[in-house]
Amino acid sequence: MALWLPLLSLLGLLPGAVSAPPRRSPDAQAWEPVTPELLRPARFALETYNRGRVAGARAVLGAVSGRVRRAGGGSLYSLKATVEEPPCSDPMVCRLPVSKKTLLCTFEVLDELGKHRLLRGDCGPVDAKITDDKNEISSSFFPLLNKDPLPQNFSMEMVSLFKHFITTYNRTYDSEEEAQWRMSIFMNNMVRAQEIQALDRGTAQYGVTKFSDLTEEEFRTFYLNPLLKEGPGKTMRLAKPIDDPAPPEWDWRNKGAVTKVKNQGMCGSCWAFSVTGNVEGQWFLKQGDLLSLSEQGGLETEDDYSYHGHLQTCSFTAEKVKVYINDSVELSKDEQKLAAWLAKKGPISIAINAFGMQFYRRGISRPLRLLCSPWFIDHAVLLVGYGNRSDVPFWAIKNSWGTDWGEEGYYYLHRGSRACGVNVMASSAVVD
Known part of the structure; x- marks a missing residue:
């Protein structure tokens, strides 16, 4: 048209x-139930997620659903998975002793000629689960960062960058909880920008923009x-x-x-x-x-x-x-x-x-x-x-x-x- x-x-x-208009997914493929083809990239994403952990502290893969885009000799897998974190009793790692915790993760895995690469991985606490029969999340979730430990890669440098972003683009948030949530999004987006930068074959530079505190879903809904x-x-x-x-x-x-x-x-x-x-x-x-x-x-x-x-x-x-x-x-x-x-x-x-x-x-x-x-x-x-x-x-x-x-x-x-x-x-x- x-x-x-x-x-x-x-x-x-x-x-x-x-x-x-009401958003439809841009992907032509529907979400598929778990198959061996989806399990391979899901297990690779989990291996990356568990990297550096000792035996007994590694998360375990739960339910998986996803879809795949194909072009040329490669495939891009968009996955949703539940991940079971083992119990935590180490005071240096967790704030309070907790039992096994279920996380909801979204992964994007690129497979080029049999070589996998994790492009994106976001996980957050979730009460809901992925149901294999419907291939969808049974209810929405919202990471309450004021209650859960901040990500391990959290750094003062990132805090400084986020503060500069707020000043540059005159951002205000309604509460401390929302500010923490937006900072978490900002941190994840900086990782995504670095990944996009690494994969770009031109001369473009990617990084902080006025959209850096928006989730991908929000950005697509508001601006695309x-x-x-x-x-x-x-x-x-x-x-x-x-x-x-x-x-x-x-x-x-x-x-x-x-x-x-x-x-x-x-x-x-x-x-x-x-x-x-x-x-x-x-x-x-x-x-x-x-x-x-x-x-x-x-x-x-x-x-x-x-x-x-x-x-x-x-x-x-x-x-x-x-x-x-x-x-x-x-x-x-x-x-x-x-x-x-x-x-x-x-x-x-x-x-x-x-x-x-x-x-x-x-x-x-x-x-x-x-x-x-x-x-x-x-x-x-x-x-x-x-x-x-x-x-x-x-x-x-x-x-x-x-x-x-x-x-x-x-x-x-x-x-x-x-x-x-x-x-x-x-x-x-x-x-x-």
């Missing part, structure tokens, strides 16, 4: 931006839209290819066709920002006037109908419409042809897999294809240019999370490798 098709079909009758590729839409005609070869580099920001970076807020409206950015560029190229269009009020300007990013009654006024659209086109999935079209025709509306973007700071991102599959599209953005940095080819991408994210609001993704599905949903409005 073209990202801007809802705009074309409504032509100014776009309702107020709403929060993200996993249903982008599944929405209804009409079939578009293919754009006429550009005969001229693509210039070595191009940037519409330097040519006056791109408005300032905007902020969608905690709303899954990224598609609207991708759409309006594309229309802004098309209008500029045809009419010579760069207008900042409203993502919330159809084809009105931001001045006439500013974006608020929450559910509200539409206040669209037809008399205030400033631009129009004549048609729509689907673009080639060939990156060279995309570059040629962009240089000739203007910024392009695209959608990508947002893997790693929660912790992206700068540089050219190039995640492993298995981790950033084109089949799991969940974020809409605007392609504004391309080029090379130290012989590393990139796409310059305008995001909608404000200028305090990434490189002043921009994301740079490797060009030429179809990274993160950058080429699978490229489209544009047409202004005659």
